Amino acid sequence: ETGVTQSPTHLIKTRGQQVTLRCSSQSGHNTVSWYQQALGQGPQFIFQYYREEENGRGNFPPRFSGLQFPNYSSELNVNALELDDSALYLCASSLEWGQKNTEAFFGQGTRLTVV
């Protein structure tokens, strides 16, 4: 148990639809990062949120967007779903730079299937 909770655990969507994935960070952690993991691949960094602002983004198109709320929970939104968006989406929570912190803690992910 890492204290990071993601919902839903599994989801099936149709191509062209929109999806929202949710993440509750570990207590006290104010930074949330999202990763996409395609089958057989390592996780790929999508973006990071710190104090409700985007704090870095990987090589993903604008239809991938996010939010962070005052309680530090976060959402990942994907518009106009494509078949290649089928993947495990992972959320990781951590403390910001400048604080003595340990590792980032990952949730168990949301398995998204686009048909």
Added chain:
Amino acid sequence: DAKTTQPTSMDCAEGRAANLPCNHSTISGNEYVYWYRQIHSQGPQYIIHGLKNNETNEMASLIITEDRKSSTLILPHATLRDTAVYYCIVGRGSISNFGNEKLTFGTGTRLTIIP
């Protein structure tokens, strides 16, 4: 970020030491070596990280060569629960402040512990 090269898969007998190699020949002077693992159907889990000195914690030891171009993760007494994909990653950070480093995962080494 520097890239890493790891063997695709390895086997190790239960109770023996598992030695997982990683090459990172283009690592920069201020980049750390991180190791994470991902057990099936779970999110990645931090194991250990280091800059140039060897490091040890309750999970593993990390041996970094003097030229820092390669490293070895050592699980001293492997158990069946250590069966996982192990990722070697290089990135910024510090010994105590690295939780929100934006991680660049490769495909890792699939370690199988044999009973």
